[in-house]
Amino acid sequence: MSTKRVNFRLPEELVEQADVAAEVTHKDRTEILIEALRRYLAEIEDDEEFREAVVELYLDGTVGFDTLAEIVGRQDAEAVRASKELLDDGETLADDLADL
């Protein structure tokens, strides 16, 4: 797994609590933060409102297909992508349908 260095500030009491957790579990502070963030993301990714919001971000071009697929799953991501493609072509499709 590749890693990336990031800088952010945390409230002191959280750092202290994380350090206690690290001491008790024989892990380092980074491992504690990674595990906490993983758990949080797993929980929020199960939340339908969150998934719906990510679909919105894909539809307005803010996030790419791979990000969408990671969060909502590949099959649903493909459904969203197909819908977007079709709707982006909606006026042409409607013109051709109207001409039948």
Place this chain on the structure above:
Amino acid sequence: MLVADTSAFVSLAVGDVLRVVVAEFEVVTTETVLDELRETAEYDDRHGDAAGRALELIEEIDVRSVVDESEGIITSRIDEGEASCVAIARETGAEFLITDDYRALPELRAAVDARVALSPIVLRALVKRDALSEDEARAAFETIAEQRDWLEAPIHRYTRELFE
């Protein structure tokens, strides 16, 4: 010619525009879809009512049986009704396959030569043919789009741009 699956019939009937659709287009479907509409019509909800209204128009719809069942592919996303529509679209060389099943959309698009379209596209086409006013189409779209699940809700909001 356009082939419509169960979800398309239910949507267009929910929007109260199916009568206009069958008057304007040559609509083809399958006996499997007809069975699904009969099953849906037994439910006491808006989809059940819509399926019942669709069945009232069945005389206006060309219902065919699939010659070669193996042509329709059933997958986790393509159900039996949709698979029969794939088969009939191939057999008839229909120009369009209409569905409102977003989850089946990628596989349906790959399975047929026909162009796949959603019910809002049909509404737009009816406006272009002067069979519906802009306001009627927009109202039908909003009625169809009610009660969407988490995946469909944002797609519905995106679709609304077609009517603005």
